Amino acid sequence: MGVVLPIVENLITGLIMGSFYALMAVGLTLIFGVMRIVNFAHGEFYMLGGYILYYLVTLLGINNFVALPIVMGAMFVFGMAVERSLLRPIITEGLGHEYSIIITFGLSLFLVNFAIAFFGPEYKTPPPYIPTYRIALGPISISGDRLLVATLAAVILVLTYLVIAKTKIGLAMRATAQNKEGAMLCGMDVYKVSMFTMGLASALAGASGALLSTILLLEPQAGLIPAIKSYVVIALGGMGSIAGAVAGSVILGIIESLGTVLISAAYRDAYSFLVLILVLLIRPEGLFGVRVREV
Amino acid sequence: MKTVLRAQSVTKSFGGLVAVRNFSMEVGEGEIVGLIGPNGAGKTTFLNVVTGFLKPDSGRVFFMGEDITGLPPHKICIKGVARTFQLIKPFSKMTILDAIAAGALVRVRSKVEAYRRAQEIIEFLRLRNPERLCGSLNVVEEKLVELGRALATKPKLLLLDEIAAGLRPSEIEEMKKTLKLIRDEFGLSLVVVEHVMPLVMGVSDRVVVMSSGSKIAEGRPEEVASNPKVITIYLGERRGRARG
Amino acid sequence: MFRQPLSPKGFLTLLAIVALLSLPFIIRHEYWIYVLTIGFYYAILASTWNVMAGYLGRVSFAHAAFAAIGAYASALSVLHLKVHPVLGMAIGTVAGAVFSFFIGYLSLRLRGVYFTLSTLAFAEIFRIIVTVEYEYTRGSLGLETEHLIVTMSYIPYYYVALALLLGTVFSTYLILNSAFGLKIMAVGNSEEAAEAIGIDSAKVKVVTFLYVSALTSLAGAFYGHFIGLVSPEVGAFDQLALIIAMTVVGGMGTLPGPVIGALLLEFFSEYLREFGIFRLLIFAGLIIVTVRFFRRGLYGTLKERLISVGGSP
Numbered sequence: 025m026g027v028v029l030p031i032v033e034n035l036i037t038g039l040i041m042g043s044f045y046a047l048m049a050v051g052l053t054l055i056f057g058v059m060r061i062v063n064f065a066h067g068e069f070y071m072l073g074g075y076i077l078y079y080l081v082t083l084l085g086i087n088n089f090v091a092l093p094i095v096m097g098a099m100f101v102f103g104m105a106v107e108r109s110l111l112r113p114i115i116t117e118g119l120g121h122e123y124s125i126i127i128t129f130g131l132s133l134f135l136v137n138f139a140i141a142f143f144g145p146e147y148k149t150p151p152p153y154i155p156t157y158r159i160a161l162g163p164i165s166i167s168g169d170r171l172l173v174a175t176l177a178a179v180i181l182v183l184t185y186l187v188i189a190k191t192k193i194g195l196a197m198r199a200t201a202q203n204k205e206g207a208m209l210c211g212m213d214v215y216k217v218s219m220f221t222m223g224l225a226s227a228l229a230g231a232s233g234a235l236l237s238t239i240l241l242l243e244p245q246a247g248l249i250p251a252i253k254s255y256v257v258i259a260l261g262g263m264g265s266i267a268g269a270v271a272g273s274v275i276l277g278i279i280e281s282l283g284t285v286l287i288s289a290a291y292r293d294a295y296s297f298l299v300l301i302l303v304l305l306i307r308p309e310g311l312f313g314v315r316v317r318e319v
Numbered sequence: 320m321k322t323v324l325r326a327q328s329v330t331k332s333f334g335g336l337v338a339v340r341n342f343s344m345e346v347g348e349g350e351i352v353g354l355i356g357p358n359g360a361g362k363t364t365f366l367n368v369v370t371g372f373l374k375p376d377s378g379r380v381f382f383m384g385e386d387i388t389g390l391p392p393h394k395i396c397i398k399g400v401a402r403t404f405q406l407i408k409p410f411s412k413m414t415i416l417d418a419i420a421a422g423a424l425v426r427v428r429s430k431v432e433a434y435r436r437a438q439e440i441i442e443f444l445r446l447r448n449p450e451r452l453c454g455s456l457n458v459v460e461e462k463l464v465e466l467g468r469a470l471a472t473k474p475k476l477l478l479l480d481e482i483a484a485g486l487r488p489s490e491i492e493e494m495k496k497t498l499k500l501i502r503d504e505f506g507l508s509l510v511v512v513e514h515v516m517p518l519v520m521g522v523s524d525r526v527v528v529m530s531s532g533s534k535i536a537e538g539r540p541e542e543v544a545s546n547p548k549v550i551t552i553y554l555g556e557r558r559g560r561a562r563g
Numbered sequence: 564m565f566r567q568p569l570s571p572k573g574f575l576t577l578l579a580i581v582a583l584l585s586l587p588f589i590i591r592h593e594y595w596i597y598v599l600t601i602g603f604y605y606a607i608l609a610s611t612w613n614v615m616a617g618y619l620g621r622v623s624f625a626h627a628a629f630a631a632i633g634a635y636a637s638a639l640s641v642l643h644l645k646v647h648p649v650l651g652m653a654i655g656t657v658a659g660a661v662f663s664f665f666i667g668y669l670s671l672r673l674r675g676v677y678f679t680l681s682t683l684a685f686a687e688i689f690r691i692i693v694t695v696e697y698e699y700t701r702g703s704l705g706l707e708t709e710h711l712i713v714t715m716s717y718i719p720y721y722y723v724a725l726a727l728l729l730g731t732v733f734s735t736y737l738i739l740n741s742a743f744g745l746k747i748m749a750v751g752n753s754e755e756a757a758e759a760i761g762i763d764s765a766k767v768k769v770v771t772f773l774y775v776s777a778l779t780s781l782a783g784a785f786y787g788h789f790i791g792l793v794s795p796e797v798g799a800f801d802q803l804a805l806i807i808a809m810t811v812v813g814g815m816g817t818l819p820g821p822v823i824g825a826l827l828l829e830f831f832s833e834y835l836r837e838f839g840i841f842r843l844l845i846f847a848g849l850i851i852v853t854v855r856f857f858r859r860g861l862y863g864t865l866k867e868r869l870i871s872v873g874g875s876p
């Protein structure tokens with residue numbers, strides 16, 4: 025009994041964390057699916073989302089719930105601008121993975137140091153969405169504010185799913201992810217699709233930052249760990265797969281929270297890296313993916 | 320005639336899709352064999368199995384009597400099988416000379432010797448300015464470099480995957496002559512996967528027709544061209560294309 | 564030795580070497596000698612990273628980590644085995660080679676960005692281990708270690724670093740111009756096409772990674788015994804960022820580019836010292852602008868201009 029309760033609590037915490045990872049990971053996997061690149065600045069999109077929320081709430085006195093969609097809108101525009109200005113040559117000039125890795129790494133470095141220089145290196149605490157309170161379910165107690173924030177994340181995920189499944193641009197995204205040449209032949213505007221994908225992914229990462237930074241702390245490098253987690257997640261779920269990203273997020277969230285009970289906290293982050301390496305080496309196509317070799 | 324390549328009941332599927340089904344074919348010494356079939360017939364997949372880029376689900380591939388099934392691609396090349404790619408894979412950031420010399424390295428250790436052989440092949444293919452980067456060439460030159468790179472490995476069997484796609488009629492005539500010349504000068508066997516009928520019918524000693532992964536006809540070009548099964552398939556495809 | 568008259572390129576190279584050899588007699592400021600020595604260190608790291616990214620087409624995020632592996636292996640063996648730092652540096656080099664063999668063997672078969680992700684994971688695991696295992700490594704405080712040379716001046720270090728740099732550049736030149744170099748470039752351009760022409764791409768990749776990592780670890784070990792302190796900083800992402808910025812700005816995929824980029828940015832970075840927090844911001848901006856608009860970097864762009872002015876193709 026003494027061990028079971030913490031495990032159940034950690035399971036719930038794991039699910040909650042999983043929903044945040046999913047916000048990051050779904051965006052990352054969409055970018056990979058459509059554009060065949062890994063965005064190494066994804067964590068910084070998260071961080072920017074957190075700061076925008078922070079300033080909207082503290083400087084302009086806007087309510088968190090109103091600020092959240094504003095953050096997403098701003099990050100959507102930002103993501104599109106990044107695609108248009110930095111990533112476009114990947115399509116127009118057919119550049120290889122070296123280009124996309126180095127340019128997004130450069131962007132990541134730029135945004136981190138921009139935040140250090142202009143927002144300051146110190147920790148910031150954006151005001152919470154609702155005051156902290158705990159919900160008691162019999163002997164189990166979970167954090168109610170976290171649950172609410174996780175619910176918001178889930179709502180955003182569902183909306184994203186609807187966009188991808190039901191809209192014309194969503195269809196174009198899926199088509200491009202399946203077969204870029206084919207999509208182009210069918211008259212789809214690959215530029216528009218890529219731009220929208222970056223915008224959407226950036227908005228999702230921003231939302232994740234705007235939600236999670238009220239629970240964790242906000243600082244210029246706050247995006248690093250969530251980004252790494254989302255690499256692990258998309259590797260687990262199979263790069264480019266949305267369902268895989270969601271499943272991977274839940275798995276990782278649970279592994280981690282259970283892990284803190286069972287293994288040393290100091291090495292907690294090291295374990296996610298180890299998982300990343302193992303997945304890449306053993307099943308580079310992800311747990312649910314199909315192995316393909318392109319010739 | 321000695322058999323250079325013997326593929327025996329090769330089957331390869333992707334998930335539920337059987338791309339190559341129980342497919343057998345042989346290539347004799349000095350022979351040019353055309354391999355044709357509609358889009359998605361499994362031609363490229365078959366080449367990938369022969370050259371080691373894909374492992375067959377079942378069936379065996381023999382080269383000069385030796386079982387090469389499942390060997391990695393570079394070992395198969397060392398044995399004497401070379402190929403070109405349907406979606407060309409140029410060494411874009413290397414010069415023509417470097418790219419072809421890289422191919423020669425499988426036979427010679429010294430770089431000087433590799434360059435000498437590359438130079439010969441460049442002259443044979445009449446490529447101008449071999450100091451140009453492979454990323455800056457026109458379609459014909461790209462195809463020739465792809466061909467030259469494969470030739471430099473001194474193969475006994477050369478597999479060409481749609482080498483004439485995207486060429487103009489006059490260039491196709493050129494390519495036809497080049498292929499025959501290659502066979503005679505280098506004394507090798509060729510498998511020509513092709514949609515361009517004038518080329519494949521013009522150079523092949525024998526044509527194999529593939530459809531949905533299986534062999535449906537085989538024979539001299541004129542026999543195959545008048546085979547009702549083949550005509551149905553191709554007419555069907557043309558109709559399909561006109562619709563799509 | 565020179566049967567042919569020296570080419571302009573050879574002449575410029577010789578000139579640069581002579582200039583670097585005589586600089587300590589011209590610049591009397593110890594401070595600038597120190598800056599140059601650090602510049603040489605970065606030039607080695609940028610040159611080796613460039614072999615991977617610019618020629619083999621593999622972007623490694625574990626490069627700074629390999630410098631740290633060399634530095635820690637050397638410092639720890641000097642501390643515990645009581646060996647001379649020179650022997651320590653040799654041990655550091657071997658440690659880098661051994662690690663790179665295993666990591667390379669495992670992860671180099673991953674394509675493109677998958678490889679990069681795995682190097683990121685390896686680098687982070689290494690950093691976490693070093694930080695957590697405080698008893699052995701003194702964590703983020705850093706491990707004090709012996710100096711390579713007992714001296715009041717930086718000049719001896721300057722020459723050691725210069726020798727290491729020249730050795731790196733020269734051996735890299737030889738490799739890239741050998742038959743093996745052609746294979747590296749073939750694999751870097753298209754792995755499948757390389758395999759189709761009989762190149763064992765797995766072997767080429769592992770050997771190249773081993774060469775690169777061993778030299779990087781050697782440089783890291785030297786750096787530790789130069790500064791006298793080995794901390795997780797040596798393998799940090801900031802360092803990786805510097806290395807990438809230097810390579811990209813100087814000219815990725817060219818031999819002199821990373822050296823020029825390293826020395827230039829190291830000087831630049833000294834001038835920027837007073838703008839502390841803006842330093843990395845500017846470097847990041849440089850990476851983005853160069854990669855986006857001057858993909859061939861300083862050296863590549865200059866060379867292109869000179870050739871087009873000179874007229875000969």
Ligand SMILES: Nc1ncnc2c1ncn2[C@@H]1O[C@H](COP(=O)(O)OP(=O)(O)OP(=O)(O)O)[C@@H](O)[C@H]1O
Nearest residue numbers: 316317318333338357358359360361362363364365
């Ligand atoms: N790596 C792969 N994964 C999944 N399916 C594949 C793969 N490669 C080929 N296929 C499928 O196998 C079938 C045969 O394809 P293949 O490329 O061999 O045909 P082909 O005869 O070369 O066609 P084409 O004339 O268009 O080049 C096709 O339906 C194709 O979609």
Ligand SMILES: [Mg+2]
Nearest residue numbers: 362363364405
């Ligand atoms: Mg094909």
